[in-house]
Amino acid sequence: MVDVAAAAGVSGQTVSRVVNGSPRVDPATRARVEAAMERLGYRMHRAARALRTGRTETIGLMVSSLATVGNSRMLQAIADAAAARGYALTVVTASSAD
Known part of the structure; x- marks a missing residue:
């Protein structure tokens, strides 16, 4: 700056x-x-801004799998909507333990 x-x-x-x-x-x-x-x-610098404001402007998303077409399309739509509003997106896949 x-x-x-x-x-x-x-x-x-x-x-x-x-x-x-x-x-x-x-x-x-x-x-x-x-x-x-x-x-x-x-x-x-997103991290510096988050430290100053206390807001990360990040959306967390947990899905069971990215392997299906439906989940891939949903993820793309969410990513596009988040980016359009200045948000980052963090995606985590959850697997079930047997």
């Missing part, structure tokens, strides 16, 4: 506001920060 702030000529707080979607950023400044983020390849 420090590099993005320097490249855009703004404070780290302004970069944080842009990343978090705050309406308190001038549109021209937002565009400059977003351009710097794109140019520098900035990606939000």
Whole structure:
């Protein structure tokens, strides 16, 4: 974020506001920060954000098997819906012990 702030000529707080979607950023400044983020390849660090906010924005899914077509299609639909809303998806398969 420090590099993005320097490249855009703004404070780290302004970069944080842009990343978090705050309406308190001038549109021209937002565009400059977003351009710097794109140019520098900035990606939000999900783990760092989770530590700060206490929210992982991760959905956990447990299925009995991934081997069936129905489960594969369900998993793809859930993954697509989660990604569209900015959530990560963790999938665990459960097997029964005999």
